[in-house]
Amino acid sequence: MTLYAVFRTEAELAEGAAEAGLALAGLAAHRIALSLNSIEPRDPTGPPAYGSEVKRLHTTQPREWLPVSAAQSNPSDGLYSEQVHGRPRYITRRGGEWFASELSIGIFAELARRGESAVRWRIDSERKGADTGTVFVDWGAPLPTLHSRALVLCTGLPPKFGTIATTAIYENVPRSIAARVCTSLGQALVID
Template identity: 35%
Template structure:
């Protein structure tokens, strides 16, 4: 194994679980040997992509992570394609190599494009199959769980955003930032300026996000906080758009575009990513992320869960 992304996934898979600070430190040490010019935020972006691709799960609040178990799932209406995701220990890779050699299914290693100064992601393992029963048996032989189609199942279970966990107000006089929805960034403020999404450091030095609504403070993640505040606005935001494919018979499938500054929460992003098995494409000029092979029904479920309108051809 020579690629950096695969090496990082192997290391995380063998570790199994641990503190978020430890895996970030280990990532920097391993990645720096192969990617000397990586940007300061590259480790965080790699971890979020790893969560989206179902390689690991992260408890951001408690700063813990764990490797996800191997899972094989079909891609929605992708003409006999499935994706094999989850952890990849040395033992699992050995079983996979033997299974690929013996057939009858073919395993394709497909890369997700990333900017030069980002840490490369592992190759996605796309599996070609003709018969679902054969696919299920192949997964069992590998020791991987099989689920018919996570993208469709997960989309149906996406919950609406709710502010549930109340918390105390930020300490007076302590550094405080408020998220600017127009700029897509946090701005320092001297004190709360009405309802909105705020970021602060707790006494234990952990940076947290809180939403102020109607005089009450609530715990939140950055992604959920963005959409919670965005959904409270009366004017339509149109930060999510879906455009259909042009191929005959594929009009119900297309690309979901998400504007920069409005990142999808972990579960919503995983649902979108598991439609094609690859990390979203980065469109620097258009300033958005593009998720491919997303059924319109899935895109609508994502938008509905986030309290957003789903734009399209008629909204351009």
């Protein structure tokens, strides 16, 4: 069961929780956001298997992969995918070296390498002192689990999905949390 209550200050919230016999869990979204490390390829791995079907990420919005040759002598930096036992394996090439990657981390590392952004924040209100807003993330760039969790915990609700702009929409996100999520993803906080 989820119960929503409106409070003006954190002290009022703590008092209300105590009166209801509930424990105040604190600011989980802030704690998670502060714990996010910078994503970057770190785990060395081998190149794609010779003769395997390899694709290179071309664009993220929409997500498009282009076939490349696994036998290519000096492939360019980027995010690659190959099928291994029927499952995708994602690997990133940086400076002549190969690194293992998850899809979401690989996409954001590639966006950072290209200097592109897939995350935007829009303030909820024009009132003075307002610092909460809505985060929009392009569908082609799925957030890593902890990054998504930090944004979801701002409301306790899953993201909405915008079909026209093809974005995941996270509401009631403080600017500080949005900025920390973006920084750890190698993204600049784009403010709409």
